[in-house]
Amino acid sequence: MFLIDKKLQFAVESRVDTRRCVGYNAAGKNFPPTNAMEPIYEGKAKRLYTTDDPNVLRMEYKDSATAFNGVKKEDFENKGRMNKAITLIIYRMLEGKGVKTHLVEDLDDINLLVKKVSIMPLEVIVRNVAAGSFSKRMGVKEGTTFGKPIVEFSYKDDALNDPFINDDYAREMGAATEEECAYIKKMALLINDTLKEFFLEANLRLIDFKIEFGRLSTDPSQIVLADEITPDTCRLWDVETGKKMDKDRFRQGLGEFMESYAEVLSRLQK
Ligand SMILES: Nc1ncnc2c1ncn2[C@@H]1O[C@H](COP(=O)(O)OP(=O)(O)O)[C@@H](O)[C@H]1O
Ligand SMILES: [Mg+2]
Helix, strand or coil: CCCHHHHHHHHHHCCCCHHHCCEECCCCCEECCCCCCCCCEECCCEEEEECCCCCEEEEEECCEEEECCCCEEEECCCHHHHHHHHHHHHHHHHHHCCCCECEEEECCCCEEEEECEEECCEEEEEEEECCHHHHHHHCCCCCCEEEEEEEEEEECCHHHCCCEECHHHHHHCCCCCHHHHHHHHHHHHHHHHHHHHHHHHCCEEEEEEEEEEEEECCCCCCEEEECCCCCCCEEEEECCCCCECCCHHHHCCCCCHHHHHHHHHHHHHC
C-alpha cells in the first residue's frame, strides 16, 4: 500500500545516493533525479523505488514486522538491515548454484538493487515438515516430517487473504500457464534442496518457506526468483534444541525475536 502521509518522512530520512534514483510523477513517468523520492510501492516489509535504469529497482528493507495479514504489526530496530543481509547471502548462494534471481547488487545496509519484474501473483510454498497453516488446515501435529516435500500455491492477494489455489486456478486467474506452473514447481523443489543443505550447515532445520517469482521487464518470457528469503518467509528450527528462529517468534509472542534473526545471520556468515 502506498502511504501518502509518509512522503515527507521519506524525503527527509532517505539515506540513499539520490544520483542513482529518479522520481516518479502521477502519470507514472520518470523524471530526472530529485531529492523528493517516493516509493513506487510500499509493502509490509519493503519499499520499491525506481532508479536511473528503467529495468532496475531499489528494494529497501523496512524495520516493520507484520503477521496475520497485517493485523499484528510492530517495528524492530535493525530488522531491515538483517533481512537484507540474509537475503543477499542466500541469493548469492542460489545464483552460484545456477538459480536465476532478480539480484543485481548490494547497495548499502538496507538496500539491494534488483531486476524489475512483473511479480506472478503466486505465493509458492514448500513444506518439509508440518507447521503453520498446514497443521491448522489438516489437523496434523506441528513437527510431523513429510515423506517428500509439498509444494503449494496461494493466490497473492491480501484482500482475499492469499487463498490456497492449484495449477488450474493459477491458469484460469491468468497467474501462470500450466508450463509455467510446472517450471515454478521444479525450481521451488531445487531451491528447497539447496536451501535445506545450506541451512543445515548453519545448524538450522528448514521446515518450510514461501517464495515469489516474476517475469523480467526486459524479457517477460524469463521467470526468475524475486522478492526475499529471510526468517520472515522461512520457518527455521535449531537442529539441536528445536528452538524456533523465525517470524513465528513474533506471531506467537515467544520473545527474543530479533536475537533469533541476529543468530541466523551470524550462523550464515560463518
Ligand atoms: N524484482 C522485483 N520487481 C518488482 N516487484 C518485486 C520484485 N521483488 C519483489 N517484488 C514485490 O515487491 C513487494 C515487496 O514488498 P513487501 O513488503 O514484501 O510487499 P507485500 O506486503 O506485498 O508482501 C512485493 O509485493 C513483491 O511481490
Ligand atoms: Mg512480502
